[in-house]
Amino acid sequence: MTPSPAVTADAPAHSQERPPTVLSALRSPRRLRIELLSGLVVALAMIPEVLSFSVLAGVDPKVGLFTAVIMAITIAVVGGRPAMVSAAAGATALVIAPLVASHGTDYLVAAVLLAGLMQILLALLGVARLMRFIPRSVMTGFVNALAVLILLAQLPHLVGRDLPWLVYPLLALCLVLLVVVPRLTSAVPAPLVAIVVVTVLVAVTGWQVPDVADQGELPSSLPVPGLPHVPLTLGTLRIIAPYALAMALVGLMESLLTAKLVDDITDTRSDKTRESWGQGVANLMAGAFGGMGGCAMIGQTMVNVKQGGGRTRLSTFSAGVFLLILVLLLSEAVGRVPMVALAGVMLAVCASTVDWHSLRPSTLRAMPLSETVVMAVTVVATVWTHNLAIGVVLGVLTAIVLFARRVAHLVRVEPEGPTMVDTADGADGADGADGGTLTVRRYRVRGQLFFASSNDLVHQFDYAGDPEEVVVDLSAAEVWDASTVAALDAVVTKYAERGKRARIVGLDGASARRMERLSGRLGA
Numbered sequence: 001m002t003p004s005p006a007v008t009a010d011a012p013a014h015s016q017e018r019p020p021t022v023l024s025a026l027r028s029p030r031r032l033r034i035e036l037l038s039g040l041v042v043a044l045a046m047i048p049e050v051l052s053f054s055v056l057a058g059v060d061p062k063v064g065l066f067t068a069v070i071m072a073i074t075i076a077v078v079g080g081r082p083a084m085v086s087a088a089a090g091a092t093a094l095v096i097a098p099l100v101a102s103h104g105t106d107y108l109v110a111a112v113l114l115a116g117l118m119q120i121l122l123a124l125l126g127v128a129r130l131m132r133f134i135p136r137s138v139m140t141g142f143v144n145a146l147a148v149l150i151l152l153a154q155l156p157h158l159v160g161r162d163l164p165w166l167v168y169p170l171l172a173l174c175l176v177l178l179v180v181v182p183r184l185t186s187a188v189p190a191p192l193v194a195i196v197v198v199t200v201l202v203a204v205t206g207w208q209v210p211d212v213a214d215q216g217e218l219p220s221s222l223p224v225p226g227l228p229h230v231p232l233t234l235g236t237l238r239i240i241a242p243y244a245l246a247m248a249l250v251g252l253m254e255s256l257l258t259a260k261l262v263d264d265i266t267d268t269r270s271d272k273t274r275e276s277w278g279q280g281v282a283n284l285m286a287g288a289f290g291g292m293g294g295c296a297m298i299g300q301t302m303v304n305v306k307q308g309g310g311r312t313r314l315s316t317f318s319a320g321v322f323l324l325i326l327v328l329l330l331s332e333a334v335g336r337v338p339m340v341a342l343a344g345v346m347l348a349v350c351a352s353t354v355d356w357h358s359l360r361p362s363t364l365r366a367m368p369l370s371e372t373v374v375m376a377v378t379v380v381a382t383v384w385t386h387n388l389a390i391g392v393v394l395g396v397l398t399a400i401v402l403f404a405r406r407v408a409h410l411v412r413v414e415p416e417g418p419t420m421v422d423t424a425d426g427a428d429g430a431d432g433a434d435g436g437t438l439t440v441r442r443y444r445v446r447g448q449l450f451f452a453s454s455n456d457l458v459h460q461f462d463y464a465g466d467p468e469e470v471v472v473d474l475s476a477a478e479v480w481d482a483s484t485v486a487a488l489d490a491v492v493t494k495y496a497e498r499g500k501r502a503r504i505v506g507l508d509g510a511s512a513r514r515m516e517r518l519s520g521r522l523g524a
Helices: 022-027 029-056 059-077 090-103 107-126 126-131 136-158 168-186 190-207 236-266 272-288 298-306 313-328 333-337 339-353 359-368 370-384 390-407 482-497 507-519
Strands: 412-422 437-449 470-481 501-505
Touching: 022 029, 022 168, 022 313, 022 390, 029 059, 029 090, 029 190, 029 298, 029 313, 029 339, 059 272, 090 107, 090 236, 107 126, 107 236, 107 272, 126 236, 126 272, 136 168, 136 236, 136 298, 136 339, 136 370, 168 190, 168 339, 190 298, 236 272, 236 390, 272 412, 298 313, 313 333, 339 501, 370 390, 412 482, 470 482, 470 507, 482 501, 482 507
Parallel strands: 437 470, 470 501
Antiparallel strands: 412 437
């Protein structure tokens, strides 16, 4: 999978075929079957991950499971990216864990409700438009880091002294089925076939291998809506606000990046603003039922889109409904699903998620070093912190610094002269009216002038050796910020201290207006 070169808030659709919708899926038995079966696979794969995230956050497993049900169903209706799955996620669990440990679940629920409101507000402020500032190299690192995190999450189920040796032949069988079944039929998703075959084999043979029931207890009753029991005071707000803001930002970042990833895979366009406030509504709904909140689940979304073939809101909605049925009515059967079967499915997701093209030696040699560094920083930071949001932020900051450094080196200051100018002719740089000649040196500045490139600008002039009249020609340059204006002011001041005059000429358009507003030192 190779991300598209451009990352925008609303990427244009490239597919020649009209993407399927819920209505078209309901009219097509084949598409309906794909959507429903993909939702079932997602629900099965979601259970162990949600249980582990609940433990990570320090809440009861049923809290995480019902959060997954509510968010999946809600986002299927109000979200802006069809087929994307949202539920209790690891990134948000990391954010809220300290709050649960210090103040309990009531404060957690209050923080989730506040985070939902913040996400709706951020959506109205246009946070989705910030997606256009994420470079392709960061997206590539994001994808590769996601694959590594998926792999690391499966290792406890595949590696360990206490694991029976039967896990490994079962894993091999699962992987073989995932490769062979798609070549034989597309009627049933290969992950569902692999999970069912491995589960039946273990049940018939009586082999003892770790299963879903070992991960935590499944709930037996529905949650009841209500409000958290916390005092409505500024003290409570001071406690929950930092966690709510962090949860809102992390959740939106992961959700918008996942939406962009699905856009690239499906060649369709999603509504990022709708997805942003949809996440807020989903968190409000989860909080209303005492949930832990969450965001887009990247791994489960890849299961839905790449393994199951889900393309519409129906797959996400059915995942939530199937999850509810599985944990309430079929908990005993679900508890017998071997973890190795689910781990095998996630390994296939991992292999299909990696952007293998970006890792080829020929690609790495052809790419600029700065692009490779940005991708590496994103991957390493994400894997090190186990937080995709942190990795993306550090990747973007690295890209900004390296871009500024590269652009700064493109600025040139070219001295010309000195030349003799007849002041009676009113030549540029000489406005004397009494006639005679004047020695003038001209400096031509070329490039983009901003804080990174203009810091050394003041050292590019010969203040002692230049004649009494100096012209700084910016006709081939652009002035972008106050740092540049300050540097140009410093140049003029240094010449004035030596009894010489420096004139800044050649600016027009936005650069001239910016210079006039910030300094007023423009030549006639």
